[in-house]
Amino acid sequence: MEKAIIKSVDGPVVIGRNMADYKIREMVLVGEKKLIGEVISIDGDLGTVQVYEETEGLKREEEIISTGAPLSVKLGPGMIRGIFDGIERPLEVIKKEHGSFMPEGIGLISLDEEKLWDVTFKVSLHDKVHQGQIFAEVPETDIITHKVMIPPGINGEVVEILENGKYNIETVLLKVKDELGKINEVKMYQNWPVRIPRPVKERLPIDKLLVTGQRVFDVFFPIAKGGTTAIPGGFGTGKTMTQHQIAKYCDADIIIYIGCGERGNEMTEVLEDFPKLIDPNTGKALMDRTILIANTSNMPVAAREASIYTGVTMAEYFRDMGYHVALMGDSTSRWAEALREISGRLEEMPAEEG
Known part of the structure; x- marks a missing residue:
């Protein structure tokens, strides 16, 4: 060939x-x-x-x-407190190694593979396990305990398991033998294609209020947990500031904030503010429950298009653990702009999504 x-x-x-x-x-x-x-x-x-x-x-x-x-992302300990680009490359690590401008061709680096995490197992040898089952816990931050799950598609009997202890994400934590006798190795992380939704068992009814901390919304424009909402408005009317406020003060367990085609100065404000803020719900640092995806308007337009999928995949992963996740996409109009720009370069009609 x-x-x-x-x-x-x-x-x-x-x-x-x-x-x-x-x-x-x-x-x-x-x-x-x-x-x-x-x-x-x-x-x-x-x-x-x-x-x-x-x-x-x-x-x-x-x-x-x-x-x-x-195109896949690594889902595992090390995501919370992280600042990533649109395809989950860690910007702080890249800055330390390469300076303020991202070089081309550094590859698809993502989570830290060297860092040791404290693993406590919830299953034992010869236990039967199924996909989505939590088999270990890792304290990721002071607020969030990372619940390590059996990856989708793996069911069977635990035939090998490590002791409680400190391991990196590449360590094989346990081996599961399925009905056909095949041995599946399970690590602390999962690889998941960003454009494929993670599997669900059922859709729960939307009946709980997401308390945003902004009284005008909670009274006049209530947002439900499990629901979606849009913040329309003209230039400079405060859409981004509203999202910042909701991210800071809402009662979700985890915040995933996607700056998708945002101006650099707006994203800088998030990156500078959030690490200093104290979460009013827990009294701990707000970043201890936050993931930031920064894909500003001067970064490659194709990665902007992928950044929304990356954020949604991360959110689905924490949802599978049982956490309430608030996902902010700022802004969908610039995401649509990216779709239109790629369509234009392909010499086709803009995508219906754009």
């Missing part, structure tokens, strides 16, 4: 040749710098890739390498 090569580059959109065997939504590494991209269409021999990094310097005839997997 001939290797896939770049035919043309148009901003974040790369057209490749010899891509008939690639799959839609597959993650690929583009060019000599191995930029992260995703296959979004295949037409005969030609494939279209949207690249999540700056494409300056890419040349024709450079190789496009398949990873064989869709």
Whole structure:
């Protein structure tokens, strides 16, 4: 099979040749710098890739390498207090190692693989376990206990398990033997494709109030736990400030704040304010229950499109543990703008979502 090569580059959109065997939504590494991209269409021999990094310097005839997997995020201890970009790369770690500007081709780094976490097991040898069952607990922050779950699709008997102790996320914590005799290794984290919803058993009725801490909303515009709401308004009318207030004072267990195409100065305010704030519900630091995804308007437009999916996948993961999660997407209009921009570069009609 001939290797896939770049035919043309148009901003974040790369057209490749010899891509008939690639799959839609597959993650690929583009060019000599191995930029992260995703296959979004295949037409005969030609494939279209949207690249999540700056494409300056890419040349024709450079190789496009398949990873064989869709764009996925790591879900495990280390997410809370984290500040990530749109594809879950940790911005603070990147700043320490590479300075204030993100270099191209650093790969899909995410959670810290070296840090040791204190693991307490909730199951024993020869116990029967099923998908979604909590088998261990890890104190992630002073407020949030990370409940480590059996990944979807794994059911069976525990045939090997470690003692309580300190382990990193790459350690195999237990092995589960299914009905067919296959041994599945279970670690502290799960890999999950961002565009596939996590499985659910049932949809619970929406009957509890999300107390936002803003009396005018709680009285006149109540928001339900499990519901959604939009904050429409013109430029400079306070949409972002309203979201900041809800993120600071609402009674959700975990806050996931996605700055999707936000202005850099607005996101800076969040990044500077939140670490200093005390959570009125617990008396602890607000960041002890917060995840920030910063994909500002000067970052690659394709990663902006992915950032909402990344945040939703994280929220679903904590929902599966039984936590109430408040997800803020700021703003959906700039997300739609990203969809339109990619559609324009593909020379097609803008997506109906945009």
